[in-house]
Amino acid sequence: MGRYVARRLLQMIPVFFGATLLIFLMVNVMGDPIAGLCGERACDTATAAQLRRQFGLDQPLWQQYTTYMGNVFTGDFGSAFNGQPVTQLMASAFPVTIRLTVVAILFEIVIGIALGVVSGLRRGRPVDTSVLVLTLVVISVPTFVTGLLLQLLLGVQWAWIKPSVSPEASFGELIVPGLVLASVSLAYVTRLTRTSLAENQRSDYLRTAVAKGLPRRRIVVRHLLRNSLIPVVTFIGTDIGALMGGAIVTERIFNIHGVGYQLYQGILRQNTQTVVGFVTVLVLVFLVANLLVDLLYAVLDPRIRYA
Amino acid sequence: MRGVARTRWVAGAAVVLLALAACGGGASGSSGGRVLSSSWGDPQNPLEPSNTNEVQGGKVLDMIFRGLKRYDPKTGKAENMLAERIDTTDSRHFTITVKNGWKFSNGEPVTARSFVDAWNYGASLRNNQKNAYFFGYIQGYDKVHPETGTQTADTLSGLKVTGPRTFTVTLGQKFSTFPDTLGYAAFAPLPRTFFTHHSAWLDKPVGNGPYTIESYTKGSQMTLRRWAGYPGPDKARNDGVTLVVYTDNNTAYTDVLAGNLDLVDDIPASQLKNVRTDLGGRYINTPAGILQTLAFPFYDPKWNTSGAKKVRTGLSMAINREQITRTIFRGTRTPATDWTSPVLGTDGGYKPGLCGRACAYDPAAARKLVQEGGGIPGGRLSITYNADTGSHKQWVDAVCNSINNALGNDRVCVGNPVGTFADFRNQIGRHKMTGPFRAGWQMDYPLIQNFLQPLYYTGASSNDGKWSNRQFDHLVDRANAESDKNRAIRLFQQAEGVVRDNMAAIPLWYQNGSAGYTDRLHDVALNPFSVPVYDEIRVG
Numbered sequence: 001m002g003r004y005v006a007r008r009l010l011q012m013i014p015v016f017f018g019a020t021l022l023i024f025l026m027v028n029v030m031g032d033p034i035a036g037l038c039g040e041r042a043c044d045t046a047t048a049a050q051l052r053r054q055f056g057l058d059q060p061l062w063q064q065y066t067t068y069m070g071n072v073f074t075g076d077f078g079s080a081f082n083g084q085p086v087t088q089l090m091a092s093a094f095p096v097t098i099r100l101t102v103v104a105i106l107f108e109i110v111i112g113i114a115l116g117v118v119s120g121l122r123r124g125r126p127v128d129t130s131v132l133v134l135t136l137v138v139i140s141v142p143t144f145v146t147g148l149l150l151q152l153l154l155g156v157q158w159a160w161i162k163p164s165v166s167p168e169a170s171f172g173e174l175i176v177p178g179l180v181l182a183s184v185s186l187a188y189v190t191r192l193t194r195t196s197l198a199e200n201q202r203s204d205y206l207r208t209a210v211a212k213g214l215p216r217r218r219i220v221v222r223h224l225l226r227n228s229l230i231p232v233v234t235f236i237g238t239d240i241g242a243l244m245g246g247a248i249v250t251e252r253i254f255n256i257h258g259v260g261y262q263l264y265q266g267i268l269r270q271n272t273q274t275v276v277g278f279v280t281v282l283v284l285v286f287l288v289a290n291l292l293v294d295l296l297y298a299v300l301d302p303r304i305r306y307a
Numbered sequence: 308m309r310g311v312a313r314t315r316w317v318a319g320a321a322v323v324l325l326a327l328a329a330c331g332g333g334a335s336g337s338s339g340g341r342v343l344s345s346s347w348g349d350p351q352n353p354l355e356p357s358n359t360n361e362v363q364g365g366k367v368l369d370m371i372f373r374g375l376k377r378y379d380p381k382t383g384k385a386e387n388m389l390a391e392r393i394d395t396t397d398s399r400h401f402t403i404t405v406k407n408g409w410k411f412s413n414g415e416p417v418t419a420r421s422f423v424d425a426w427n428y429g430a431s432l433r434n435n436q437k438n439a440y441f442f443g444y445i446q447g448y449d450k451v452h453p454e455t456g457t458q459t460a461d462t463l464s465g466l467k468v469t470g471p472r473t474f475t476v477t478l479g480q481k482f483s484t485f486p487d488t489l490g491y492a493a494f495a496p497l498p499r500t501f502f503t504h505h506s507a508w509l510d511k512p513v514g515n516g517p518y519t520i521e522s523y524t525k526g527s528q529m530t531l532r533r534w535a536g537y538p539g540p541d542k543a544r545n546d547g548v549t550l551v552v553y554t555d556n557n558t559a560y561t562d563v564l565a566g567n568l569d570l571v572d573d574i575p576a577s578q579l580k581n582v583r584t585d586l587g588g589r590y591i592n593t594p595a596g597i598l599q600t601l602a603f604p605f606y607d608p609k610w611n612t613s614g615a616k617k618v619r620t621g622l623s624m625a626i627n628r629e630q631i632t633r634t635i636f637r638g639t640r641t642p643a644t645d646w647t648s649p650v651l652g653t654d655g656g657y658k659p660g661l662c663g664r665a666c667a668y669d670p671a672a673a674r675k676l677v678q679e680g681g682g683i684p685g686g687r688l689s690i691t692y693n694a695d696t697g698s699h700k701q702w703v704d705a706v707c708n709s710i711n712n713a714l715g716n717d718r719v720c721v722g723n724p725v726g727t728f729a730d731f732r733n734q735i736g737r738h739k740m741t742g743p744f745r746a747g748w749q750m751d752y753p754l755i756q757n758f759l760q761p762l763y764y765t766g767a768s769s770n771d772g773k774w775s776n777r778q779f780d781h782l783v784d785r786a787n788a789e790s791d792k793n794r795a796i797r798l799f800q801q802a803e804g805v806v807r808d809n810m811a812a813i814p815l816w817y818q819n820g821s822a823g824y825t826d827r828l829h830d831v832a833l834n835p836f837s838v839p840v841y842d843e844i845r846v847g
Contacts, residue, residue: 030729035729084525084526252555
């Protein structure tokens with residue numbers, strides 16, 4: 001187990017360097033960002049040259065990358081064009097997005113799995129059919145439509161919530177945005193749980209458990225659910241990273257100042273340091289989440305061993 | 308029926324959560340006293356007066372600073388604010404007297420030195436100020452801000468403090484309307500703490516305007532409070548303003564509908580068709596000093612021929628401005644008939660109809676002119692624009708349609724989108740354009756000079772197409788040296804005639820500023836810079 005974790009952690013190193021290098025190159029391909037700083041006019045040459053020097057843009061690309069990576073290891077992620085250090089942007093953005101992700105994941109787990117279990121245990125009944133239809137609708141409607149619709153209905157028409165999230169972004173305010181963000185994944189979790197449950201209901205060990213005369217509750221929770229949740233856990237685990245990075249649309253609709261907002265701003269202004277910094281952290285989150293998922297397998301299924 | 312019971316429970320939980328959501332939050336803007344909340348965008352550059360060149364940062368500076376002059380929010384006329392007198396005999400040497408009794412909100416008096424230090428800071432190359440060129444008229448600018456190499460002086464030799472409240476300005480050349488440019492934010496005075504505690508100042512700027520900054524969370528919110536000790540005549544009529552950063556002004560608009568935000572400036576184009584039913588009379592749409600044009604790459608020899616001149620005029624006549632402004636912009640743009648803006652007023656140099664037939668839609672004449680000029684250089688016209696902001700795609704496509712219809716060929720004109728504004732500016736700066744490109748000009752100060760010189764004078768800062776015409780330059784020089792205002796304006800209009808005769812840029816439309824607000828607010832107006840006049844707004 002320990003060696004397995006160590007090996008996985010070591011594998012992260014090349015992934016980390018590869019990802020940062022790729023993003024660094026991609027942002028640089030977009031061209032010189034200084035030209036966008038002076039509005040609808042050319043920056044005067046002297047100031048532009050000095051700004052380029054200040055942001056290290058006058059150096060060859062490989063040197064920019066090595067300087068940047070060197071700084072990253074000392075905890076300096078550079079600064080945005082308005083002079084704010086990127087670490088400061090991260091400190092304000094990540095807590096918000098993490099809260100949003102937590103809300104979304106909770107929705108996926110609670111509602112997604114519950115609906116999946118209900119319909120999986122009652123295959124073919126009206127409950128099952130309506131859940132299937134409902135999830136199909138949710139999957140086929142794009143997030144921005146659900147988001148704008150909920151915002152308009154709940155925020156403007158019925159005035160149950162505020163249409164946008166305040167800069168503090170407390171958990172209470174993030175419930176609707178979290179639901180919107182989770183909606184598609186939630187539908188997948190429901191369907192995944194349902195299928196997995198249906199499959200395992202026909203398995204030998206379950207028949208044995210029923211034959212032993214175990215109470216139904218114990219059969220469902222201990223035997224059926226535990227084994228059926230493996231694919232669901234994989235899905236939710238990988239979804240953590242996707243939710244954090246993919247919240248751009250939801251964050252824009254509800255005006256949440258999280259990671260998606262900072263990334264969007266960074267891309268528009270072509271600020272390499274913001275974009276690379278944020279994406280690097282997202283890559284790390286993704287890798288760690290994947291590792292945790294793999295370790296969770298062993299907990300859920302004792303047959304899986306890591307050496 | 309356990310399943311059904313459970314789904315019911317889930318639905319119940321969702322309702323409880325929603326109710327919780329409704330109770331949560333509540334901290335934002337609209338509550339508390341006569342304070343209003345207003346939409347904002349994250350300023351791109353640090354909030355220094357000589358470093359702020361876009362509207363969002365300008366909004367804040369307009370609240371916390373007052374300069375020597377201020378542009379009347381209604382007429383746009385430059386009027387003395389902190390200036391008691393600005394005297395000159397030769398349009399080159401100016402003596403400026405600052406009014407007595409003005410203070411910064413930290414108690415420091417505003418003196419001649421507050422101005423001179425601020426201007427020297429703004430001009431100095433070492434401070435990386437993006438508005439530095441505003442000080443370019445002042446003598447000694449080439450020493451503190453050389454085009455190449457290091458600066459050889461720290462201060463402008465043309466600025467001298469002659470008393471606690473007087474200083475003199477010497478310009479490098481005659482510039483009669485120089486005093487009227489002093490209302491621009493870059494010329495604001497700065498307190499000592501700006502220089503001594505610079506980073507603390509940037510975290511919470513201190514100025515001399517009707518508002519003070521109470522707190523500033525970069526990238527998300529700024530709360531401004533009325534400054535009770537403000538000595539000026541334009542005291543704030545509300546208790547404060549909370550500026551909330553929105554990534555998408557559609558959300559800000561929705562927030563205004565729900566009463567979660569009091570004021571949204573810049574209504575998104577997609578909402579323009581509903582805005583009157585949504586907000587009724589609480590929608591304003593007033594002219595702003597913004598002109599949209601199509602510029603041409605004169606560095607490309609194909610566009611710099613006498614035939615191409617006819618082609619450009621032909622293209623201008625092929626654009627149905629009336630129809631595009633009505634259907635796409637729903638009246639928030641007005642077809643342009645000159646190269647300035649209605650906000651200047653006719654006595655400020657705006658001359659409707661100066662463009663004449665060349666700006667009137669006439670497909671037959673357009674086709675004839677393009678043919679006479681030898682056709683479109685290269686056979687194809689691609690209009691380059693940035694696709695990330697504004698609704699540029701819609702109108703560029705419409706302009707192309709109009710041109711294609713007029714010329715009777717579906718494939719003459721296409722839009723050429725560029726992903727980001729930065730990349731767009733970059734391509735322009737590197738002179739890589741092969742056809743016309745979008746050019747928007749938002750005035751810095753309401754003077755006809757500002758609509759002509761920076762855009763068409765040889766080598767000027769925003770002359771992106773590198774147009775050069777000796778006759779135009781000569782007329783502008785003469786106008787700047789002319790001390791009589793009316794004669795100067797007539798000379799500028801003659802220069803504008805040169806722009807027309809060569810069709811140096813195709814004027815498209817004058818842009819309006821738009822805003823919507825909730826019924827809590829009264830006396831909401833936009834100034835000619837399309838910024839809300841916050842100090843006049845009454846709440847409640």
